[in-house]
Amino acid sequence: MNEPNKSGPNTAQILKRTLLVTLSAGCLTFLVAGGAILAGILLDLRYDSLPKWTLVLLLGSAPFTLGGLYLLVRRVLKRGREEASGGEAEEGDSSSPLEQ
Numbered sequence: 001m002n003e004p005n006k007s008g009p010n011t012a013q014i015l016k017r018t019l020l021v022t023l024s025a026g027c028l029t030f031l032v033a034g035g036a037i038l039a040g041i042l043l044d045l046r047y048d049s050l051p052k053w054t055l056v057l058l059l060g061s062a063p064f065t066l067g068g069l070y071l072l073v074r075r076v077l078k079r080g081r082e083e084a085s086g087g088e089a090e091e092g093d094s095s096s097p098l099e100q
Helices: 011-047 052-084
Strands: none
Touching: 011 052
């Protein structure tokens, strides 16, 4: 009567994946920015140049955060496509049409 949908992930799985990606992105941003702020404050206190290093490291950490978010979302989307296709990409299809 209540058979699972074999054509793709159900709504609960999609919601779970979305929440996990959001949580992971928030944690990644918090850790990178927090580390940059902590290191900047320590350098500013050591060299007596209070806002300079904190701002430089905080702005410098933005590309690393964006790169990490890009890789995280790309990995999750790839995994979601594999689940939606039912594992067909793993069995016989190659990732590039040029490799065939």
